[in-house]
Amino acid sequence: MSIKPRVVIIGGGFGGLWAAKALANKPVEVTLIDRKNHHVFQPLLYQVATAVLSPGEIATPIRRIIHHAKNTEVILGEVTGFDTENKKVILDDGTEVAFDYLIVAAGARHAYFGHDDWETSAPGLKTIEDAVEIRRRVLLAFELAERDAYLKGTRRSLNFVIVGGGPTGVELAGAIAGIARQALAKDFMAIDTRDAHVVLFEGSDRVLGTFARDLSESAKSQLEDLGVEVRLNSFVTDIAPGKVKVGEDWIGCDVVLWATGVAASPIGKKLGVATDKAGRVFVEPDLTIPGHKNIFVIGDMASLKQENGEPVPGVSPAAMQMGAATADNILADLKAKDRKNFRYVDKGTMATIGRSKAIADVQGFHFKGFIAWMMWLFLHVFFLIGFRNRIIVLLEWFWAYLTRERSARLITGDANELKNALAFLEGEDAVVAEMQKREEAKQVAR
Numbered sequence: 479m480s481i482k483p484r485v486v487i488i489g490g491g492f493g494g495l496w497a498a499k500a501l502a503n504k505p506v507e508v509t510l511i512d513r514k515n516h517h518v519f520q521p522l523l524y525q526v527a528t529a530v531l532s533p534g535e536i537a538t539p540i541r542r543i544i545h546h547a548k549n550t551e552v553i554l555g556e557v558t559g560f561d562t563e564n565k566k567v568i569l570d571d572g573t574e575v576a577f578d579y580l581i582v583a584a585g586a587r588h589a590y591f592g593h594d595d596w597e598t599s600a601p602g603l604k605t606i607e608d609a610v611e612i613r614r615r616v617l618l619a620f621e622l623a624e625r626d627a628y629l630k631g632t633r634r635s636l637n638f639v640i641v642g643g644g645p646t647g648v649e650l651a652g653a654i655a656g657i658a659r660q661a662l663a664k665d666f667m668a669i670d671t672r673d674a675h676v677v678l679f680e681g682s683d684r685v686l687g688t689f690a691r692d693l694s695e696s697a698k699s700q701l702e703d704l705g706v707e708v709r710l711n712s713f714v715t716d717i718a719p720g721k722v723k724v725g726e727d728w729i730g731c732d733v734v735l736w737a738t739g740v741a742a743s744p745i746g747k748k749l750g751v752a753t754d755k756a757g758r759v760f761v762e763p764d765l766t767i768p769g770h771k772n773i774f775v776i777g778d779m780a781s782l783k784q785e786n787g788e789p790v791p792g793v794s795p796a797a798m799q800m801g802a803a804t805a806d807n808i809l810a811d812l813k814a815k816d817r818k819n820f821r822y823v824d825k826g827t828m829a830t831i832g833r834s835k836a837i838a839d840v841q842g843f844h845f846k847g848f849i850a851w852m853m854w855l856f857l858h859v860f861f862l863i864g865f866r867n868r869i870i871v872l873l874e875w876f877w878a879y880l881t882r883e884r885s886a887r888l889i890t891g892d893a894n895e896l897k898n899a900l901a902f903l904e905g906e907d908a909v910v911a912e913m914q915k916r917e918e919a920k921q922v923a924r
């Protein structure tokens with residue numbers, strides 16, 4: 479061991495960042511490695527995807543967030559493997575970073591249940607790039623319908639399909655219905671954006687299935703109030719450009735968004751210990767992996783049961799609590815004190831559906847509609863990182879509430895991109911190939 483033990487943290491998301499904050503200026507040397515230079519406040523990603531907020535308002539450079547931690551270096555890099563015996567992390571360019579303690583917090587992505595090829599047609603929402611791409615597709619769909627109606631006189635219905643009735647699917651469906659009915663309605667001349675059809679497909683018998691049944695039912699009726707068609711017990715079995723298959727029927731759509739399935743970061747499997755079906759690493763009660771008391775896996779990558787037998791949920795409070803608890807255990811080691819087992823404290827869960835619409839469960843008390851929505855707003859501003867972001871987001875929300883306006887309605891990309899997207903929405907094979915080529919290039923770049 480060096481004089482001060484070296485703690486390497488992989489991931490500057492909720493878990494990694496909270497561990498780094500708790501280790502700031504403590505008697506350890508910290509190296510935080512992330513493949514992005516910014517921390518994303520994922521709970522507000524859908525607001526970037528639906529043009530309420532701009533990317534910079536929910537993402538902050540990691541280096542900036544922990545600039546006061548004089549013992550912490552932030553490295554931009556992608557971790558691809560480990561040498562656990564020799565205590566080294568391996569980056570994609572072959573560089574090795576030595577550690578005394580390792581905290582792996584690389585998060586999770588959505589899973590396509592073995593159909594990764596669907597991602598091109600049905601993007602999911604996890605990163606800023608995803609959110610900007612979804613925003614582009616949603617706004618383009620309206621622009622193209624307007625263009626067709628004005629130039630060719632063709633009137634066709636606009637269909638938006640969301641796959642998955644969890645929190646992200648519900649947020650996206652409610653927000654797209656909100657855009658169509660309120661924010662865009664006055665700005666389009668040749669089409670009536672209020673005719674847009676938003677359908678949410680959920681495989682089980684209710685949306686927001688982790689909430690109590692009365693809250694799920696309330697969420698469904700709040701969605702329906704916004705004009706969303708909620709189709710329960712409906713599995714999407716195939717996706718192709720411009721259409722989705724539900725059961726035996728193909729349904730045409732302009733935009734399809736994927737909001738279901740979880741796959742933990744693939745680096746979990748490189749640790750050489752057991753993982754669950756979603757790739758989450760089975761961890762010990764102190765969040766270490768079997769056989770390695772110096773290697774912790776936390777946040778969405780960790781699989782751990784609570785005392786009541788329920789799994790610790792993949793939510794940001796759990797990741798933050800795990801990050802802080804891991805830092806405490808490392809510091810306890812240095813003082814030769816006993817480690818504490820991790821205990822998740824559930825302070826309540828909530829989900830937003832749209833303007834003045836939400837549900838919340840706080841210690842068994844159920845809230846619906848406006849009150850739940852105010853609680854959701856307050857909590858998200860409170861936890862958003864950066865004072866400036868909090869003020870700006872509050873102002874954006876206040877403005878959007880008063881005027882129903884969306885201030886971030888930009889379609890980015892050059893003319894060729896626009897042409898490709900146009901044809902993509904029409905399902906042309908050449909363009910699909912082009913999109914796949916771009917996706918492959920992105921994968922290589924990652």
Ligand SMILES: Cc1cc2nc3c(=O)[nH]c(=O)nc-3n(C[C@H](O)[C@H](O)[C@H](O)COP(=O)(O)OP(=O)(O)OC[C@H]3O[C@@H](n4cnc5c(N)ncnc54)[C@H](O)[C@@H]3O)c2cc1C
Pocket residue numbers: 488489490491492493494511512513514516517518520521522523524555556557558583584585586603604645646743745776777778779792793794795797
């Ligand atoms: C759209 C969306 C909405 C959500 N809404 C809510 C909500 O309302 N409330 C709630 O509690 N939770 C919500 N969640 C879940 C919550 O965001 C996660 O539970 C939480 O982010 C998990 O934290 P984490 O640290 O495990 O992973 P993350 O926060 O995902 O962080 C992982 C970090 O690791 C980095 N990384 C990944 N792989 C590598 C690698 N190989 N090398 C280097 N760096 C890597 C990533 O760039 C990222 O910065 C939402 C999630 C999403 C996607």
